[in-house]
Amino acid sequence: MPYAFTLDDVAYLASAAGRDAVAGAAPLVRADRLRAVQTLRERLGDRAAPVLETALLQDRARGRVPDGWLLTADAAEQATAAPVAAHRAARLAGRDVHDVTCSVGAELFALRGVAGRLLGSDLDPVRLAMARVNVPGVPLVRADALAPPSRDTVLVADPARRTAAGRRTWRPADFAPPLDQLAEVCQRGGHAGTERQESTHDLVVSTAPGLDVTLAPWAAEVELVSLDGRVREAALWSEGLATTSRRATVLSSRGLRFEVTDAEDDTCPVALTGEWIVDPDGAIVRAGLVRQYGARHGLWRLDEHLAYLSGDAPPPGVRAFRVLEHGRYTEKTLRRTLADRGVGRVEILVRGLDVDPNALRPRLKLRGDAEATVVLARLATGPEAYVCEAVAGQGSP
DSSP: OOOOHHHHHHHHHSSSSHHHHHHHHHHHHHOOOOOOOOOHHHHHHGGGGHHHHHHHHHHTTTTTBTOOOOOOOOHHOOOOOOHHHHHHHHTTTTEEEEETTTTSSSSHHHHTTTSSSEEEEOHHHHHHHHHHHHTSOOOEEETTTSSOOOSSSSEEEEEEEEEEEOOOOOOOOSSSSSSHHHHHHHHHHHTTTTTOOOOEEEEEEETTTTTOGGGGTTTTEEEEEETEEEEEEEEOTTTTTOOSEEEEEEETSOOOOEEEEEEOOOOOOOOOOOOOEEOOHHHHHTTHHHHHHHHHOOOOOOTTOOOEEEEEEEEETEEEEEEEEEEEEEEEHHHHHHHHEEEEEEEEEEESSSOOOHHHHHEEEEEEEEEEEEEEEEEEEEEEEEEEOOOOOOOOO
């Protein structure tokens, strides 16, 4: 069970003595956690538990929130990664924003200095106390997201997606706050279920990328966001904020960034394999924008139902696969091809076939010093195997 912080813990951790204690605990925890527990108990007594938990959480959240932040276990898990929060903040530049599930302040930190007026609220007094330490100067109040104490603001929300029993839920009605009720607050003004028209709110919700967006019919724009090749979230934008229906935003820690939308040309025919195979970023695939991405870069699809693209040159900034040879896939044929090439290490990518790469790899009996990437795909003409050289992308897509 994660440690349950108290307001007294937060006050101590925010003090100079508490910060020094956490800084001193960090190297102990990394070296030997069990020994660190004993050492901290001897040094700090009753303060050892919150100091140890904070050191562990800060290490877990490194790169997602600024160093030295105060966190709870739930906040460390759900906190929006800094580049993703900064991207959303840029879209809200100049608007008055109210983060109604502000937690420990990750979104507020990105919005500070970008938004117009800024307000944060949460029901958890401990997380609010942590947010006051993490983002000083931002007004914070304890309030229910379904009764926002602001007028004519953009509401930003990142609902909890676990039930009271701790199980992950994919039903928006089970989120905290429930997504449909939050949307109703914005559409009606006032409290959910009332007819009062006290104020109006636009709404943007950060949620899991696997959410069935048809369960959020109020969302005029669905944006899938990835960071460093991993799809991090689906952002749902209400009508007053939407600029397109579907968007894929691809971010990287190196500062690279590009977007694809459904407003772009989607002329991307199906054709035979070219010199390269491109596996589009997961945000593009999940947003259903593979054709638009292919059309932008002069690529074509290998099959009507697969996300793989092909072309004579890959887009810059993406990982692509130079096709060395390909043909109808059978395990025997692939084993012989890899043996002829002296391949001893292989990455196996699969689309549309019931093949487990981890089970297939030992059966290939690999020997040799060469490396290769094998792409297995079911095309309309049957299963195909592509033996490729993986090439890391350079430049901005």
